Amino acid sequence: MQDLLRDPRLRAQLEGGIQFLVAAFVFTVALASSQLDYVNIPIARPARWAVLAELAAFALAYALTRPRRRTRVDACAVCAAALVAAAFVSVAWSSDPRLTAGRSVTLLALFATTAAIGYGAAGSAAAVGRVLLGVLVGVTAVAVAGILVYVFNSGRAIVPATTQSPVRYTGLGGNPNSAAMLMAIGIPLALWALFETRSRVGRALLVGVLLLLDGSLVASGSRGPLVACFVGVLVYMTASGRGRRWKLAAAAVAAAILLVDTAVTQLPQPADQNPVLTKRFRTGAVPRGPRDAEFLLPLESEVGYPRPGSTPFHRTLLNSSGRVPAWRGALEQVEERPLLGYGFGTEERVFVDRYYLFLSSLVENSYLGTLLQLGVVGLILLLALLALVLVRGVHDLLRLRGDRRHAAAACAAVFACGVVVAATQSFATSVGSTLTVAFWLCGFLLAGATSR
Amino acid sequence: MSRRALVAALAALVLLLALIPVGRWERGRRAEEQVRGMRSVLAAVGPLDQPSLDAFRYLFNFQCLIYKRGLNPFALELCVDFQGRLVEAIDRRSGDPRIWSLRDDPTRSTIRLDRREVERLLRRVCKTC
Numbered sequence: 001m002q003d004l005l006r007d008p009r010l011r012a013q014l015e016g017g018i019q020f021l022v023a024a025f026v027f028t029v030a031l032a033s034s035q036l037d038y039v040n041i042p043i044a045r046p047a048r049w050a051v052l053a054e055l056a057a058f059a060l061a062y063a064l065t066r067p068r069r070r071t072r073v074d075a076c077a078v079c080a081a082a083l084v085a086a087a088f089v090s091v092a093w094s095s096d097p098r099l100t101a102g103r104s105v106t107l108l109a110l111f112a113t114t115a116a117i118g119y120g121a122a123g124s125a126a127a128v129g130r131v132l133l134g135v136l137v138g139v140t141a142v143a144v145a146g147i148l149v150y151v152f153n154s155g156r157a158i159v160p161a162t163t164q165s166p167v168r169y170t171g172l173g174g175n176p177n178s179a180a181m182l183m184a185i186g187i188p189l190a191l192w193a194l195f196e197t198r199s200r201v202g203r204a205l206l207v208g209v210l211l212l213l214d215g216s217l218v219a220s221g222s223r224g225p226l227v228a229c230f231v232g233v234l235v236y237m238t239a240s241g242r243g244r245r246w247k248l249a250a251a252a253v254a255a256a257i258l259l260v261d262t263a264v265t266q267l268p269q270p271a272d273q274n275p276v277l278t279k280r281f282r283t284g285a286v287p288r289g290p291r292d293a294e295f296l297l298p299l300e301s302e303v304g305y306p307r308p309g310s311t312p313f314h315r316t317l318l319n320s321s322g323r324v325p326a327w328r329g330a331l332e333q334v335e336e337r338p339l340l341g342y343g344f345g346t347e348e349r350v351f352v353d354r355y356y357l358f359l360s361s362l363v364e365n366s367y368l369g370t371l372l373q374l375g376v377v378g379l380i381l382l383l384a385l386l387a388l389v390l391v392r393g394v395h396d397l398l399r400l401r402g403d404r405r406h407a408a409a410a411c412a413a414v415f416a417c418g419v420v421v422a423a424t425q426s427f428a429t430s431v432g433s434t435l436t437v438a439f440w441l442c443g444f445l446l447a448g449a450t451s452r
Numbered sequence: 453m454s455r456r457a458l459v460a461a462l463a464a465l466v467l468l469l470a471l472i473p474v475g476r477w478e479r480g481r482r483a484e485e486q487v488r489g490m491r492s493v494l495a496a497v498g499p500l501d502q503p504s505l506d507a508f509r510y511l512f513n514f515q516c517l518i519y520k521r522g523l524n525p526f527a528l529e530l531c532v533d534f535q536g537r538l539v540e541a542i543d544r545r546s547g548d549p550r551i552w553s554l555r556d557d558p559t560r561s562t563i564r565l566d567r568r569e570v571e572r573l574l575r576r577v578c579k580t581c
Binding site for chain 2: 082085086089092095096289296297302336337338339342352
């Protein structure tokens with residue numbers, strides 16, 4: 001048995017399987033959140049759990065094949081375990097214990113799977129690179145599928161312009177932000193792959209991938225992922241171990257591209273009239289009578305609801321799309337149960353969207369979302385885990401050279417990008433979110449890639 | 453497992469278990485605060501059946517009765533679930549809404565209204581409800 005586990009062919013096969021399953025999971029989760037109603041809920045939602053289960057099995061087997069070395073339980077593992085334990089214990093005070101228990105199991109599966117892959121790939125640039133390539137393939141598949149959806153059914157791939165907001169590209173995502181998060185982490189990964197590739201065809205292909213991902217990101221008009229992508233690219237450029245002059249030039253190019261991208265997002269303008277709803281949606285929105293308050297002062301839009309004669313809102317580069325009042329409201333809810341929160345996984349149930357400009361059942365901030373679910377204790381654990389992975393990972397990768405350093409820098413870039421996205425999206429502990437597995441996978445790969 | 457690791461694991465377990473009463477206390481304290489606020493709105497409304505009942509909401513999980521005060525047609529709002537529990541109450545008399553809610557934790561609401569009475573009043577303001 002020991003001989004079988006140490007067989008390099010088995011490791012190679014498992015790495016190939018993990019690479020495929022990572023790509024498949026990224027794609028399936030994106031599909032599950034898409035607007036393609038004939039596949040999203042009936043097929044992709046159950047399929048993503050099947051893929052995750054397979055990935056978990058491969059990951060655990062892969063961890064067993066790692067050449068035996070003395071391992072010690074480090075602070076990252078302790079923080080991750082404490083976060084999972086706090087999630088499970090919160091069943092005791094959750095307003096929906098069954099939901100909390102279920103979500104806690106998914107968090108455990110997420111951390112166990114990604115940590116096992118990180119542990120198994122530790123110290124091997126080639127192994128880390130294969131998994132990263134799996135993430136990149138998954139992200140690229142989502143971008144290509146988005147284009148296909150746009151070509152064959154454009155209404156499902158865009159959010160049409162309204163009097164408040166210009167047209168926004170959703171691609172395969174359920175909303176403009178969900179696929180954009182993936183594009184944001186795909187760009188530093190594509191850069192890493194571009195610099196690692198030796199063949200001309202490969203480089204040409206990766207330049208195409210970069211343009212596709214950047215184009216999809218810009219068309220989404222999603223500002224948080226755009227800034228996060230810039231941070232990820234900067235981290236990759238500065239951490240990948242090239243000369244100072246090269247780093248400065250790369251940073252300047254990245255900043256110029258960010259400026260151009262940002263300018264392009266401002267080109268589409270709001271419409272003069274709101275789009276006409278299809279018959280199917282109109283039938284669901286008929287007042288039950290002249291005194292139906294939902295059509296006069298809707299509960300989900302009460303805060304900031306425009307009074308007659310007030311200036312209409314227009315989405316611009318620097319306004320918050322309603323996030324600030326929603327975050328303020330979430331903080332007021334946090335104050336009611338500050339220490340331990342409402343129970344893990346209950347963000348969607350507890351947070352009530354009462355804000356006119358805000359359109360989400362989640363807080364759209366992973367840190368506030370964690371505060372709501374697990375209180376100050378949970379937030380401290382999450383921040384400690386993020387800080388340990390990132391700060392220690394970046395510190396440790398500086399002593400690496402060559403391919404190991406480049407792969408570790410790519411992991412750090414994706415993780416840093418995710419940390420920034422988390423400030424504008426709720427995803428960090430939700431396995432069903434498009435970015436979550438890639439984010440934690442790169443975090444644990446970074447810990448593994450920089451291990452001695 | 454070394455003795456040190458065992459002690460650390462036991463300490464972590466004790467710490468985790470110690471969180472349970474704290475979490476439950478927070479849940480109970482919050483529910484009491486919300487119930488107190490909802491009671492104040494209920495008292496401001498007075499009897500449910502009154503001429504100032506002016507509007508309604510018919511939502512998936514709960515339904516609301518809305519009472520006018522002065523020129524404000526949405527001044528006071530009481531939301532009741534199908535079990536008759538008051539799960540949300542809103543006071544808009546000062547302009548900005550003051551909201552008390554146990555929508556996320558309805559089992560903690562100790563205020564029960566007569567559901568049949570609520571349905572009768574809903575039908576009065578909503579012919580299709």
